Amino acid sequence: MITGRCLCGEARYRSPGPTLFAIVCHCRDCQRASGSGGVPVMGVSRGPFASEGPIKQVRTRGGSGHPAVRHICAQCGSLLFGTPESAPDLVTIYAGSLDDPTLFVPGEAIFVGQRPPWARLAADLVEHVALPAQTG
Numbered sequence: 001m002i003t004g005r006c007l008c009g010e011a012r013y014r015s016p017g018p019t020l021f022a023i024v025c026h027c028r029d030c031q032r033a034s035g036s037g038g039v040p041v042m043g044v045s046r047g048p049f050a051s052e053g054p055i056k057q058v059r060t061r062g063g064s065g066h067p068a069v070r071h072i073c074a075q076c077g078s079l080l081f082g083t084p085e086s087a088p089d090l091v092t093i094y095a096g097s098l099d100d101p102t103l104f105v106p107g108e109a110i111f112v113g114q115r116p117p118w119a120r121l122a123a124d125l126v127e128h129v130a131l132p133a134q135t136g
């Protein structure tokens, strides 16, 4: 079981898995939403995904150009997960909110064309200037 929570602990989520993909997104939206150089996200199936607590939805146009919804704790503001409207079967968990952060094993980095030089990760990831061709 994949579980996670926000900083204050009021908002939680869980997914039976499996992890469908694990990437670091360096788009400007993720930078602004997180206050960092990118956001580590892992995809899981939306059907069995469950969340509880005071979760607020913030809707913006995502890096794909389609509307993206970020779910944050209404109380403490932690980013928890996203539900991209371009992929209705998918939930993208923000890896920093995982109860066990080692469950996140990134393989690729996307939107590295928008990544600031200081945000390159030590991990050796396959890099895409924007989106990989097969998912764009």
Ligand SMILES: [Zn+2]
Pocket (backbone or CB within 6 Å): 006, 007, 008, 009, 010, 011, 073, 074, 075, 076, 077, 078
């Ligand atoms: Zn919270």
Ligand SMILES: [Zn+2]
Pocket (backbone or CB within 6 Å): 025, 026, 027, 028, 029, 030, 031, 039, 063, 111
């Ligand atoms: Zn992004």
